[in-house]
Amino acid sequence: MAGVLLSFDIIGQKAGKRLVAQLKDKTGILELTWFQGINWVQKLLEPGKSYLVYGRVGFFNGNPQIVHPELEVLVPDQPLAKNFLEPVYSTTEKLKARGLGGRQIGKLTQLLMMQVKEKDVEENLPDEIIKQLKLPGRFKALQQIHFPQSEQDYLEAVKRIKFEELFMAQVRMNLLRSQRHRFSKGVIFEKVGDYFNDCYKNHLPFELTGAQKRVIREIRADTATGKQMNRLLQGDVGSGKTIVAVLTMLLAVDNGYQACLMAPTEILAQQHYQGIGELLAKVGVSVRLLTGSVKSAERKKILAELASGELKILLGTHAVIEEVVQFKKLGIVIIDEQHRFGVEQRARLWKKAEVPPHMLVMTATPIPRTLAMTAYGDLDYSVIDELPPGRQPITTVHRFESQRSKVMDFIRAEIDKGRQVYIIFPLIEESDKMDYENLMKGYENVKAYFPEPKFWISMVHGRQPAEQKELNMKRFVEHDTQIMVSTTVIEVGVNVPNASVMVIESSEKFGLSQLHQLRGRVGRGAEKSYCVLLTGSKLGNDARERIQIMTSTNNGFEIAEKDLELRGPGEIEGTRQSGALNFRLASIVQDRDLLEIARNMAAALLEKDPDLVSAENLQLKKFLHYRKGPVQWSKIA
Numbered sequence: 001m002a003g004v005l006l007s008f009d010i011i012g013q014k015a016g017k018r019l020v021a022q023l024k025d026k027t028g029i030l031e032l033t034w035f036q037g038i039n040w041v042q043k044l045l046e047p048g049k050s051y052l053v054y055g056r057v058g059f060f061n062g063n064p065q066i067v068h069p070e071l072e073v074l075v076p077d078q079p080l081a082k083n084f085l086e087p088v089y090s091t092t093e094k095l096k097a098r099g100l101g102g103r104q105i106g107k108l109t110q111l112l113m114m115q116v117k118e119k120d121v122e123e124n125l126p127d128e129i130i131k132q133l134k135l136p137g138r139f140k141a142l143q144q145i146h147f148p149q150s151e152q153d154y155l156e157a158v159k160r161i162k163f164e165e166l167f168m169a170q171v172r173m174n175l176l177r178s179q180r181h182r183f184s185k186g187v188i189f190e191k192v193g194d195y196f197n198d199c200y201k202n203h204l205p206f207e208l209t210g211a212q213k214r215v216i217r218e219i220r221a222d223t224a225t226g227k228q229m230n231r232l233l234q235g236d237v238g239s240g241k242t243i244v245a246v247l248t249m250l251l252a253v254d255n256g257y258q259a260c261l262m263a264p265t266e267i268l269a270q271q272h273y274q275g276i277g278e279l280l281a282k283v284g285v286s287v288r289l290l291t292g293s294v295k296s297a298e299r300k301k302i303l304a305e306l307a308s309g310e311l312k313i314l315l316g317t318h319a320v321i322e323e324v325v326q327f328k329k330l331g332i333v334i335i336d337e338q339h340r341f342g343v344e345q346r347a348r349l350w351k352k353a354e355v356p357p358h359m360l361v362m363t364a365t366p367i368p369r370t371l372a373m374t375a376y377g378d379l380d381y382s383v384i385d386e387l388p389p390g391r392q393p394i395t396t397v398h399r400f401e402s403q404r405s406k407v408m409d410f411i412r413a414e415i416d417k418g419r420q421v422y423i424i425f426p427l428i429e430e431s432d433k434m435d436y437e438n439l440m441k442g443y444e445n446v447k448a449y450f451p452e453p454k455f456w457i458s459m460v461h462g463r464q465p466a467e468q469k470e471l472n473m474k475r476f477v478e479h480d481t482q483i484m485v486s487t488t489v490i491e492v493g494v495n496v497p498n499a500s501v502m503v504i505e506s507s508e509k510f511g512l513s514q515l516h517q518l519r520g521r522v523g524r525g526a527e528k529s530y531c532v533l534l535t536g537s538k539l540g541n542d543a544r545e546r547i548q549i550m551t552s553t554n555n556g557f558e559i560a561e562k563d564l565e566l567r568g569p570g571e572i573e574g575t576r577q578s579g580a581l582n583f584r585l586a587s588i589v590q591d592r593d594l595l596e597i598a599r600n601m602a603a604a605l606l607e608k609d610p611d612l613v614s615a616e617n618l619q620l621k622k623f624l625h626y627r628k629g630p631v632q633w634s635k636i637a
Helices: 038-042 093-097 102-115 127-133 138-146 151-183 194-203 210-223 241-254 266-281 296-308 343-350 369-375 401-416 432-449 466-477 512-519 541-552 556-567 592-608 615-626
Strands: 002-011 018-025 028-034 050-054 057-060 063-067 070-073 230-235 258-262 287-290 313-316 330-336 358-363 380-384 395-400 420-424 457-460 483-486 499-504 530-535
Touching: 002 028, 002 038, 018 038, 028 057, 070 102, 102 138, 127 592, 138 151, 151 369, 151 592, 151 615, 194 241, 194 266, 210 230, 210 241, 210 358, 210 380, 230 241, 241 258, 241 266, 241 330, 241 358, 266 287, 266 313, 266 466, 287 296, 369 556, 369 592, 395 401, 395 541, 401 420, 401 432, 401 499, 401 530, 432 457, 432 483, 457 466, 466 483, 499 512, 512 530, 512 541, 512 556, 530 541, 541 556
Parallel strands: 028 063, 230 358, 230 380, 258 313, 258 330, 287 313, 330 358, 395 530, 420 483, 420 499, 457 483, 499 530
Antiparallel strands: 002 018, 002 050, 018 028, 050 070, 057 063
16 A cells, blocks of 8 residues: 555564554554664655555554565655556565565566666577467566556466476476487397296286286387387386286397396385295296395305296395396396485496396376376386286275274174284374384274284384394284284285275375385285275365365376375485476366477477487577486486
8 A cells, every 4th residue: 555654653662663654645544663773674664755555465463564564765756656566576585674665676677687688588488389289488478477557468477488498397307318229238138038938828817907918028129229218117016017017128148138126125125026926936937035134145145046046036126236236147127115315325226237127117106197297208118007907996984083993893703704804003293203202102002993912013213223123024914913003004015815804004104105005015915805994074175176086086196186286396215306396387186288398399290300410409509408417316316
């Protein structure tokens, strides 16, 4: 508002000190209050002068008031606003107290924009794209996003800048992938041989799904080109990624190469070894397991067999990346649950062969398509979007805390049938001690319902020594205990086919992706399985929506899309910090249609001009080189 400053006064002492002024217009008197920067602000105030004042109006003792307003002297005959759109700039209380509020920053920006000429802001999009999408030029877009003459001008400027962000990201990704395809040398798997065919035709435990067959064809095509494969394989929990990994390793063995599969924990590596070792014994391929707990004599034997080439397939944990582990002819590396390994850990496997081996990284966390084409756009990626036949869908139900006794009765009935049960508690407190106390309280409650010796319970949590954690997990895997009480340290990929019930305590405190991952621990056998989401009686809107989604679908990709909508890309687990999502305006959730256009246009442009050497693309190439970020770790995996 505009008005005349009547008076001002400093009230109170020390901590309670404040500057209070009265501004009058024809509607009445508005009180202006400052708690900070008082000495500086009072120098700007002059009773009897007219001021323009901006801020949020509240009420104190029944009187209208603005706390820490922005103000400027009103120049006679100056219009209050040149147009109806005023730019809003963020500021801080400290800056405001020094007279640099949003309005002042706006004035500085306007002065700066007046100094900039069109020739100073070079265009970076090809003319053809600008014309096709009817976008304003870059200089005009920057002008109009700060000081638009109309709402239409503002919307066009926003569209232009969003498209530019998305398009540049897609061009960068496509260039990386294109350069890798053309210049990265890889070992050649020329044939599909006897080991692969014998396993495929005679020993698979079930018929492969169409999605699994499609992924194997993609991998076979990649590994036959002489270029290094760098493929991300994503598939929902239980979709059969391990069988794809086995057949890929046999492809390497058929061509005279060794293969290595690395898992994040010892228990997962053990499970892979039991399943894969049993299967490949039937086709006569040697498989060994290397983890931190392998004894010295056994370790020496494994290292010798690897170095000589006698050992064809090595499974293991981080132990496989140690310097002493040397392969004679490593052809492919497969990494299970890729987000659990750092880039440098993965890169160390490359140094174990003269020609970098092919790389297949697997994840059971479904990645939304929009996220995949931005954060993972420089990788080739495959999706297994079908579950093997015979898998029964998991029934998911929501129960309130008041229904706990009925839930426990249901668990008892399942145990009586010979089944096993997971009960998961969240990690929700800032204090490890509080989390531990919550878990122990829950554990004691479970023991009260299921007393020993009729029932036996394993407990796993982050404060346990690694050996104890492994032992307790092993007891549950081997059916020595019927109930597993755990925090979320329960591993992705742990395979206990006999477990038929997953109870998630305080499930309103979990994200969608985490709920889905936990649910995937059951439903791995032939028996009907259940997931029970236990919550308190009061649920917020977001929590209620998450519970509703979980009880209505088992499709991990649908859940991942919803998770992206609810949380945004920055919080999705596994999102790579490669700069791909550091957009100022664009959003891969709200701007999906624009992302699709940007992706298609980037692909078409690079198909015509893969090195950006044509005259119309030189400015684009110059801009990308100027904005080139740090090392692109995505080249490693």
